[in-house]
Amino acid sequence: MGFLIVQFLTGLSDASGLFLVACGLSLIFGVSRIVNFAHGSFYMVGAYLAYYLIGYLPLGGLSFWASILISGLIVGLIGILVEVLLLKRLYRSPELFLLMGTFGLILVIQDLSRWLFGSEDLLGPRCPGLDGSIDILGTLLPQYDLALIIIALLILLAIWLLLNRTRWGILVRAATEDREMLAALGVNQSLLFTSVFFLGSFLAGLGGALQLPKGGADLLMDLNVIAGAFVVVVVGGMGSILGAYLAALLIGELSAFGVLVLPQSTLVMMFLIMAVVLIIRPYGLFGKGKSGEYEYDEKTSAPIQPASERLKLAGLGLLLLVLLMPLFAGDFQLVLMIEIAILALSSMSLYFMMGPGGMISFGHAVFFGGGAYAAALLVHHLNTPMELALFFAPLLVGLLALIIGWFCVRLSGVYLAMLTLAFAQICWSIVFQWSAFTGGDDGLLSIWPSDWASNRIVFYYLTMTLCIGGILILRHLVFTPFGYTLRACRDSALRVDSIGINLKRHQWFTFALTGFFAGLAGSIYVFSKGSVFPDEMAIPRSFDFLLMVLLGGIEALSGPVIGSAAFIWLHDLISRIHFWQLILGSIFIFLVVAFPRGIAGFLDNRFGRIFSNHIGPRA
């Protein structure tokens, strides 16, 4: 009995930290519509700051609590800095570019932390006065866990009062609905945004600092906590603070007890809860209506036009270059080209889903990595030859995409995006934890092409045929009735329903197509590398694809290809430098500030006249 109570309280205390992070994320999203990927980084910085402050502050017993509070405040100030210097410039850009900017921040903060705090995992100090345990019916519970539970409840109460009983709270809630109107009513929304950003970042920093005695500080905290925080926000309902608390509680408790039944199930558990809740209540426990929708930016909605003669010529020239490449390029360039082609196919399939489909995926790596694993497993367990593996792996991923898509198309906007992340995370944890079948962390090795294709140049041509073919098929799809229908679904769900179109069915098939082509890319990838590791399915990989699409810009059909080429070129250029993440992140941030429509969008803007047909006036 005592054991169960202690287990319950442990779950509750685990929930507390998660709640603080999620609560800040939710507040910021509600007011500014920014899905702040870097929120987890604030949490990490909070933990590091507290660690060092506790060591330095000469306040005796008080220094622990003072350090935690000060860390929160410093992180809040960092939040202000980020908001004022970076995000303010991006409020008028499409939301996807904000995502890219905040992702750049993750990389920058990651490397800055490595530089400032070192890359060793730090063990948290104990809380003076609360370092003992209490005995609950024979089982021990750390006193600090109880303190965390109480602190989280107090903060929940404080925020609720702040939002519902103060003028500031009313303005924040009003801004959540209609910012422009609020400005016309005399409210300085810029100041309001900054204040909300401060509060949200403060809560994240506080959360990180508070969990220090329980979990310490390390460089993986940012991505680990952000996935959890997303889940909490989505399960609780965007913008609902009470919902965030209950969702954190639900996840904390189910993990605490889930561990007893299936020790390795924690990760899967969290995402399963999310999937189940969203299927029953698409907008989360306390979510109301469509507040999580992405509004499609009108600027991105000019009618598409078939390629002009000049663009076709340019494409032909590029194709020729690709074909002749082995004549003059070295092995290294060929390898690079192979990688670009593979990733271009994969991001083209993501583009198909995001651009014409209007569905944003945070978990595209599940299809790419899925393809790689499907092929590798076929080879490893069944000795399947490469040709068959390349045929069956995409089909298997297409099937997987049908399963995932069946759930996802019930939702839309940010909710859909987060559900894709959840499914990707489930598949990743299965691959990671089921070592007997998948090789776990060690991956699967020695997956080589058949003999005839093992020559570098032959493999080069094989890759180019499959990838360029795939890209052209996806491009063609955009111009077919299916592609048009998909865009129609994106433009107006109301209208497609009233002309007899089954929106969900078309979106569902889009998932399958996306899965198939990303799976194809993944299966070629595994043969080009000879091995596969769980990283190919992990969150950072998904973000890579998102970045490639965004880098190219989602207005132009050529965007994904240009984006992947730029991404890989950049990556290759700087990944040998010591703090390359810092540089890469800064480049992303620079790019979103300088080219808010993506590279291809920028080129189109600048040189569009050269390549456009001018059928009609452009929007």
Added chain:
Amino acid sequence: MLAVNSLNTFYGKAQILFNLTLAVQAGEIVALIGRNGAGKTTTFKSIMNLVPAESGKISFKHQSIYHLPSYKICKQGLGYAPEDRRIFTKLTVMENLEAGKQPPRRDFKPWTPEQLFELFPNLAEKRHQDGGTLSGGEQQMLTIARTLMGNPEMIILDEPFEGLAPMIVKQLARTIRKLKDQGVSVFLSEQNLNVARLICDRAYIIHRGSIRHESPIDTLSSDQYEKYCSV
């Protein structure tokens, strides 16, 4: 009081307003009449800097408000109630009013919710209801009441009568006249000449983004109206 001079505004590459010039005196009710797409909403949004103008001059109480942030324009005493109402649907009526509240102005008795409930009796009984549950007419009234909470000296109403039942139109027209009696100038847009005649002192006719005609409402002939406002 409000003077707009040679205003040019673009949406993207399309020019909407062409050298638009007009003025509203203190204590007047002025109508901006024109058909849909003539540029009425854009005029208002440009004045409030919600759609920044490309060139021109806008002054309010002899001070330039051109390209001032919207919230500062509001603080100068120029209130704006948009055509699509845009009340905060998840806030209660009282909270909506609070969101519009601004510090009192010198020489000006600040509005209180109670006074506004006298002006708009329908809202009084629903003060603790969420804005989203109100009917269209009530939402329109809340929009105006909310703007009044900012104690404006002049209020801009974009098509306040659009979509209201004939009975409600009458009621709202009476209320707007009362506002004038309390010293608030009103600048509103309308498509229908008959409705404008009910309450306005003076009218501008806007067509294709510029002012084509200006006269007191009594002398505005139907011909003038027909010429620009009927399609």
Added chain:
Amino acid sequence: MTTILSIHRLSKSFEGIRAVNNISFDLNEGELLAMIGPNGAGKSTCFNLINGQLVPDSGSIVIFGKKINGLKPRHIWRLGVGRTFQITSTFISMTVLENVQMALLSHHGRTLNVVRKVQNLFMDESIELLERVGMADQQDRACGTLAYGDLKRVELAVALANNPKLLLMDEPTAGMGPKERSRLMELTAEIVQTHRIGVLFTEHDMEVVFKHADRIIVLNQGKLVAQGCPEDVRRDTGVQEIYLGREEAARLEKII
């Protein structure tokens, strides 16, 4: 005369409030039927029940002799029901022509086609539809750049794409100038006559209603309080009291 739409004892409540309360009426072919009433009278709810966006609590909706309670909007469309929206809803990333093509693609069951290019599909039919509403000369413009009145006409063309026998129009003239309004309604009346279809529309502009409707039904607080030809409705003292007001009713006499 054939009955196209038959509503019988229809009711729908939201959180205890009866938005639509026991309403019955019929619509015949070749008829323009207007539904009017004060804000919150239940017009939108009634509309959304008929087009399938909402599911009724009780009562029946019969279209062409088939009970459609609980059918989804897209299934109701397939029965031959077109509709236009109060706030226009078109595909803004497409041209005028492509909007109509989209409706035709759906009508002909071709939306899953992944082989042919849309460019060459149903061109003649689309242009013919656009000619009918007078938009053929603007077929290549992006819908995002059209004037409001033109968008309404595109919507009408889209609504006509599946040869509907019943047309549901939610405030068809909202946001249009006076002459534009009557032109759209005249166009609608003409289509009603030539194709013998029935139209049910809601409208706030009383001039439009009393000039163009063949018959009017009046809702108030969820109930049907009057129905009949424009003249009868205008004279109805109950309607004057809750909705029109006496002056407006007097003014409307000239129009009818």
